[in-house]
Amino acid sequence: MTKTALFIVDVQGDFLPPDGSLMVPAGLLVKPAIISLLTDPKYKWDYVVASQDYHPPGHISFASSHPGHRVYSDIELKDGRGILYEQKLWPDHCVQGTKGCEIAPDLAAKIAERGDTAKLVRKGWHKDVEAYSAFDGYLTDFSNPADPPSEIDPQPARKIVQWLRDQGVTKVVVAGLAAELCVAHTALSAVASRFQTAILQPATRAIEERDAEEQWDKLCAVGARIIGRANRPRTLRWEDELDQWLAAEKAGAWPEWKNKNNGTA
Ligand SMILES: [Zn+2]
Numbered sequence: 621m622t623k624t625a626l627f628i629v630d631v632q633g634d635f636l637p638p639d640g641s642l643m644v645p646a647g648l649l650v651k652p653a654i655i656s657l658l659t660d661p662k663y664k665w666d667y668v669v670a671s672q673d674y675h676p677p678g679h680i681s682f683a684s685s686h687p688g689h690r691v692y693s694d695i696e697l698k699d700g701r702g703i704l705y706e707q708k709l710w711p712d713h714c715v716q717g718t719k720g721c722e723i724a725p726d727l728a729a730k731i732a733e734r735g736d737t738a739k740l741v742r743k744g745w746h747k748d749v750e751a752y753s754a755f756d757g758y759l760t761d762f763s764n765p766a767d768p769p770s771e772i773d774p775q776p777a778r779k780i781v782q783w784l785r786d787q788g789v790t791k792v793v794v795a796g797l798a799a800e801l802c803v804a805h806t807a808l809s810a811v812a813s814r815f816q817t818a819i820l821q822p823a824t825r826a827i828e829e830r831d832a833e834e835q836w837d838k839l840c841a842v843g844a845r846i847i848g849r850a851n852r853p854r855t856l857r858w859e860d861e862l863d864q865w866l867a868a869e870k871a872g873a874w875p876e877w878k879n880k881n882n883g884t885a
Pocket residue numbers: 673675681713714744
């Protein structure tokens with residue numbers, strides 16, 4: 621049977637008005653949509669995976685860690701795995717143990733009610749590794765989170781993908797903040813690992829709407845579905861579009877790995 625995981629990306633103090641250091645201006649608007657996803661009994665999420673940006677002080681992505689470089693400028697860096705990459709420098713945000721790092725309390729309470737089926741991914745936990753996708757962190761229990769690992773995992777997504785496959789998850793729905801960054805990267809990871817993937821646009825908001833539109837186009841091109849896409853002619857309410865997508869088995873579109881494990885998975 622198809623199992624479905626709802627990913628709730630980074631709905632944390634520092635990404636939310638009124639005083640988040642890296643706030644998504646309309647970020648609070650994701651909360652009612654996500655709460656209805658969590659409380660309406662018609663949605664049968666087998667797993668809920670919340671992600672949390674979880675940085676130590678002095679994180680590689682903070683402008684304050686690179687004297688002479690301005691916030692929002694781009695800089696070429698080598699990370700803790702030895703990978704060269706371009707980093708956009710952010711204000712300090714989501715520092716472990718601060719209020720800005722906490723998942724919005726009203727959402728956190730609803731997620732925690734799910735007991736063992738509620739999971740947490742903490743990402744960007746190592747001082748010298750940046751992470752946008754909720755597949756690029758360590759997976760732990762939502763209500764009883766483990767401390768970060770002692771060493772960098774060069775390919776953290778492998779573990780999370782394997783865990784989802786072991787549970788029989790084939791569909792992933794992504795919501796949260798910020799649309800064009802961590803939400804889009806999470807969806808791209810899910811598609812890359814051959815999960816049927818949908819982004820629920822009414823449950824996400826962007827810092828820059830135009831950048832989100834670009835990411836939605838990219839995601840559509842690789843087979844993801846943008847549900848409730850704004851500025852598009854639409855005949856269905858997003859709730860109905862989501863119901864249809866969740867109900868569709870998409871015969872012939874089963875992930876390859878599932879066929880290989882037939883009978884066991
Ligand atoms: Zn971050």
